[in-house]
Amino acid sequence: MIIMCLAIPAKIIEIHGDDAKVDFGEGVLREVNISLVNANTDEYVLVHAGYAIQVIDEKEAQETLKLWTEILEMENPTA
Amino acid sequence: MVNFRSPELAKQVAGHLKGIAPKFPVKFCHVCGTHEWTVTHFGLRSVLPEMVEVVAGPGCPVCVLPAAEIDEAVKLALEGVTVATFGDVLRVPGSSLSLAEARSRGGDVRIVYGIHDAVKMAIEEPEREFVFFSIGFETTAPLTASEILKGPPDNLSFLISHRLIPPAMELLLGIGDLHIDGFIAPGHVSTIIGLKSYEIFPSAYNMPVVVAGFEPLDILFAIDMLLQQINNGVAKLENEYNRVVKPEGNEKALRHIQQVFNVVDGRWRGLGRLPLSAFALKSKFEKWDSRKKHKIKVGVGRDILPGCQCHLIMIGKINPIDCPLYMSICTPESPKGPCMVSIEGSCRIWSKHGIDTHKT
Ligand code: SF4
Numbered sequence: 533m534i535i536m537c538l539a540i541p542a543k544i545i546e547i548h549g550d551d552a553k554v555d556f557g558e559g560v561l562r563e564v565n566i567s568l569v570n571a572n573t574d575e576y577v578l579v580h581a582g583y584a585i586q587v588i589d590e591k592e593a594q595e596t597l598k599l600w601t602e603i604l605e606m607e608n609p610t611a
Numbered sequence: 612m613v614n615f616r617s618p619e620l621a622k623q624v625a626g627h628l629k630g631i632a633p634k635f636p637v638k639f640c641h642v643c644g645t646h647e648w649t650v651t652h653f654g655l656r657s658v659l660p661e662m663v664e665v666v667a668g669p670g671c672p673v674c675v676l677p678a679a680e681i682d683e684a685v686k687l688a689l690e691g692v693t694v695a696t697f698g699d700v701l702r703v704p705g706s707s708l709s710l711a712e713a714r715s716r717g718g719d720v721r722i723v724y725g726i727h728d729a730v731k732m733a734i735e736e737p738e739r740e741f742v743f744f745s746i747g748f749e750t751t752a753p754l755t756a757s758e759i760l761k762g763p764p765d766n767l768s769f770l771i772s773h774r775l776i777p778p779a780m781e782l783l784l785g786i787g788d789l790h791i792d793g794f795i796a797p798g799h800v801s802t803i804i805g806l807k808s809y810e811i812f813p814s815a816y817n818m819p820v821v822v823a824g825f826e827p828l829d830i831l832f833a834i835d836m837l838l839q840q841i842n843n844g845v846a847k848l849e850n851e852y853n854r855v856v857k858p859e860g861n862e863k864a865l866r867h868i869q870q871v872f873n874v875v876d877g878r879w880r881g882l883g884r885l886p887l888s889a890f891a892l893k894s895k896f897e898k899w900d901s902r903k904k905h906k907i908k909v910g911v912g913r914d915i916l917p918g919c920q921c922h923l924i925m926i927g928k929i930n931p932i933d934c935p936l937y938m939s940i941c942t943p944e945s946p947k948g949p950c951m952v953s954i955e956g957s958c959r960i961w962s963k964h965g966i967d968t969h970k971t
Contacts, residue, residue, distance in 0.1 A: 538645045538825070539750065539799045541612060565727060568753060568864050576612055578802065578855060581697075581747075582725030583754045585864065586802045586855050593613035593854035597620070600832060604623045607630070 539578035539585055544571055554579065613854075615826030624831040625658040631838050632660030638790055639663070639837055640783060640927050642776055643670035643797035644955020645825050651960050653827040663834065666927030669779045669879065670797060672747045673699045673953035674925060677878040679912030680772045681705035684744045686907055687770070688718030693736075694770075695729040696744035698722040702952045706913040710744075726758050733767035741767045742901045748776050750799045752890055753864035756871040759896055768901040771892055774877055776800045777808040778888035783926055784816050791927075793819040793837040795830065798852040803868075805860025806848060813846040824852040871896060880914045880949060881922025919948035924957050931958040931966070938962055 542554035542564070550567040554577065564577075566584045571577050577584035641647065647667040650656060656665060669675050682705045688694045694710065701711040701722065714720040719739075723729050729743040745755045752773040759769065776797060783789055796809055801822045812818040819840040823833035833851045840847055850856055868890070877889025892900045901907065915922055919941070920934040931937050931950070941947040943962055950956035 539802070543612075565754075565757075567757065568861060568867075578799070580750055580799065581754055582727050583757070585750065585753075585799070586857075586861055588612070589854045590613060593615075596832075596851075596854060597613060597615070597828075600624070600828075601620065604620070604627055607627060 539580040541576050541588055542579050542584075543576050544573050547571075547573060552584070554584075615824065615828040617828065621658070621827055621831060624828065624835060628658075628663065628831070628835055628838065629660045631835070631842060632662050633838070633841060634662065636662045636664065637792040637838070637841060639665050639793045639795055639834060640668045640789075640791045641665065641670060641795040641797070641823075642668040642780055643800070644672070644953070644960070645799070646670065646795060646797065646823070646830065647957055647960050648955070649825050649827060649830055651964050651966070655827060655830055658831075659834065663838070665795070665834070666930075667924070667957045668783055668927050669882065669925040670776070671925070671950065671953050671955040671957070672751070672774065673697075673703055674921065674949040674956045675774055675779070675879045675882070676700075676703065676746060676772055676949070677880045677912055678704065678706045678914045679878070679909050680770075681709065682707075682909040682912055683902070683907045684710055684742070684770055685713045685718070686909060687742050687901065687905060688713040688720050689716065690905075691719075692740045692742050692905065693719040693721060693732070694742050694744055695721045695723045695732060697746065699953050699955070700744060700746060702946065703949050704916070704952070706910070726754050730758055730763055730767065733764045737764070737766055739766060742770050742905070743767065744770045744772065746772045748774055748797075748800050749803045749868070752872065753803055753861070753867050756864075756867035759871050759892070759899055760867060763899060765898075768899050768904045769892065770901040771872070771890055773872075773890040774879065775874070775888050775890070777804075777811070778885045779879065779882075780812065782882065782885055784812075784818065786926060786928075789926065789928060791818070792841060793821070795833045795837070796820050796822040798822060798824045798829070798856060801850075801852070801856045801860070803861050803864045805856070805865075806850060806858045809848050813848050817846045819846045820848045822848075822850045822852050822856050824855065881925060916947050921948040921950040921958075924950045931961040934958070938967065
């Protein structure tokens with residue numbers, strides 16, 4: 533069942549035109565429309581109701597976690 | 612893929628939150644059913660400092676649909692039009708019937724995963740008349756806009772019931788006794804609209820806003836950022852979810868929205884009419900507008916059944932457990948209000964997690 537605000541990450545396996553085959557993990561494959569994003573194979577996209585709505589920036593994700601880990605270690609050295 | 616669920620890191624953030632929590636109570640409001648799910652499912656309220664409360668605003672798109680708009684879909688279904696929509700809408704009460712009840716009375720109501728399924732059905736069954744009941748916030752609206760721009764088949768029209776989140780956030784700030792100290796803004800709505808629409812909150816209301824993702828760490832980081840703003844005496848718009856949300860949003864999706872929809876006043880269930888809070892099809896596309904094509908006329912509708920407190924749940928004024936009907940007369944099996952029907956409704960989420968005490 534679709535949760536309306538929810539978008540689920542999926543990896544692009546192959547692209548044909550406006551559509552792409554994506555992998556939601558654990559072998560769940562689906563065709564989704566990727567016409568609203570500029571995505572390449574092997575990138576992760578957020579899928580909402582059959583459409584990719586954004587590409588997930590993996591580098592930015594790593595940066596965010598790294599930054600928080602640093603902040604927390606600095607302010608909370610014993611934790 | 613990078614994971615935002617590390618329990619070790621979550622514990623560290625929780626420790627940090629305790630260290631920076633103010634001595635006075637603060638209340639943060641999110642406006643997204645999926646945020647409520649994350650907060651509840653991962654028991655985040657139980658790791659927050661005593662003084663920090665997180666409440667749910669009107670973030671469940673199915674819950675905020677006024678009964679009158681369900682009535683429109685029900686009327687069409689009973690008149691022999693096939694109504695295609697998302698599964699979560701089916702059991703939401705209209706003034707007298709839900710779509711599920713219309714179906715048991717012979718109406719053709721079909722559940723689809725997305726709008727493309729409705730387009731496919733209409734192409735495959737050209738002799739039938741189809742309506743796609745298009746609901747959801749800014750995340751869902753561009754998908755409908757894109758299909759309309761492609762020129763859908765003539766036997767398909769659209770019952771547009773989209774709503775916009777920033778006007779609902781603004782409504783909350785006008786309710787004097789809610790005392791919200793900061794917003795956790797919805798990541799996927801923001802994926803489409805970007806950051807600009809939230810600027811009004813820090814600038815006109817001195818209200819901190821942090822756009823957040825949907826993993827437990829996202830929410831904890833966002834709360835940390837809000838607390839830091841409060842401690843520093845500032846109100847800013849910040850983006851915790853920058854791996855997905857760009858300041859400009861999804862420009863192509865926004866362009867499609869602007870091409871297809873006008874922003875109009877919209878009614879919200881139990882909350883009344885909010886200025887500039889809904890989308891309506893531009894007249895250029897009126898041949899696909901179900902309201903014009905099928906000349907639907909319904910009354911004002913009855914939004915809240917006697918005893919149901921959904922209108923207070925949806926503004927974060929009370930919690931589900933404060934409703935006397937919660938889990939007594941009103942259960943997921945026999946829901947009395949939309950907040951118990953929708954999987955994004957607070958009552959439903961709390962009940963599915965077996966919550967009957969105050970802190971989760
Ligand atoms: S528990 Fe049921 S009756 Fe009470 S507010 Fe929630 S949906 Fe309405």
